[in-house]
Amino acid sequence: MRQEYEITLEPLPGVRVERELPWRQRLWQQGWLRKGLILIVLAILWEAVARYQNNDLLLPSFLQTLSAFCDGMASGELLSKVGISLAVLIKGYLIGIVLAFALTTLAVSTQLGRDLLSTLTSMFNPLPAIALLPLALLWFGLGQNSLIFVLVHSVLWALALNTYSGFLGVSETLRMAGRNYGLKGLRFVLFILIPAALPSILAGLKIGWAFAWRTLIAAELVFGATSGKGGLGWYIFQNRNELYTDKVFAGLAVVILIGLLVENLVFDTLERVTVKRWGMQR
Numbered sequence: 001m002r003q004e005y006e007i008t009l010e011p012l013p014g015v016r017v018e019r020e021l022p023w024r025q026r027l028w029q030q031g032w033l034r035k036g037l038i039l040i041v042l043a044i045l046w047e048a049v050a051r052y053q054n055n056d057l058l059l060p061s062f063l064q065t066l067s068a069f070c071d072g073m074a075s076g077e078l079l080s081k082v083g084i085s086l087a088v089l090i091k092g093y094l095i096g097i098v099l100a101f102a103l104t105t106l107a108v109s110t111q112l113g114r115d116l117l118s119t120l121t122s123m124f125n126p127l128p129a130i131a132l133l134p135l136a137l138l139w140f141g142l143g144q145n146s147l148i149f150v151l152v153h154s155v156l157w158a159l160a161l162n163t164y165s166g167f168l169g170v171s172e173t174l175r176m177a178g179r180n181y182g183l184k185g186l187r188f189v190l191f192i193l194i195p196a197a198l199p200s201i202l203a204g205l206k207i208g209w210a211f212a213w214r215t216l217i218a219a220e221l222v223f224g225a226t227s228g229k230g231g232l233g234w235y236i237f238q239n240r241n242e243l244y245t246d247k248v249f250a251g252l253a254v255v256i257l258i259g260l261l262v263e264n265l266v267f268d269t270l271e272r273v274t275v276k277r278w279g280m281q282r
Contacts, residue, residue: 069253
C-alpha cells in the first residue's frame, strides 16, 4: 500500500485572484434593487405624463395619487376595504385549491376520474368566472357566498389543469420507485407525484391567485357590497362615480401592491425553499 501524502499548491506568480465582485456588481445582483428601480422609473414617467396632460380628472399625478393613498391609509378606509376583499378572496382561493387537488387525485387514480377532469375542464375552463355571477346572485343572494362561488370557479380549473399536467410529466422511474415501496392512491400522490410536479403546481397556484384577484375586483366593481360592506372594488367604483380620480388610482395602486407582495413574499419564498433549493428550477 502506498502511503498517503499531500502536495501544497503554490499560488501562481503574476496572477491576481479576485476574491469577490466589486460592490456595484454585488448590489446590482440584488433582485429587489432592480425591481425597485423599475418602479421608480415608472413613477417618474407617470408624473411627467400627468404634468404634461395637466388634467387631474383624467390622469392625476403620481404625487396626487400618493397623497390620496396616504390619506386612505391614515383614515383606515383603505385598510378596511382591503381586509374585506382579502377575507373573501382567501376563502374562495383555499376552497378552490382543495377541490382542485381532490379532482386531480381522482384523475391520476382512475380512468373515470381522468374522463371527468377532461370533460369538466373542457366545459368550464373557457367560461369566464364573472359570467357566472348573475346566476350566483340568484342562487346565493347578495353577499360573500356569491363571490366565493365565482372565485372557486376561477381558481379550480387553472390549478387542476396545471397540477394534472405536472403529474403526467413525472418520470416513470419515480413512479416505479413509489410502487416498489408499496405506495398507492393518496399516499402515492402525496409522496411521489406532488413533490415531482411541484413546479407545475406552483405555476397553477400563481395563475389561480391572479384569476381570483381579478375576478373579485371585477365582481365588486359591478355588484359591490358583501353583507352590507363593500370591498376594494366597490371603493374604486364609488370614487369613480364621485369623480375622485386620485382615489380611484389609489385603489388601483393597492391592487397592484398586493399583487407584488404576494408574488415576491409568498410565491417566491415557496419556490426558493422548495423547487429552487432542490435543483428543479433555476
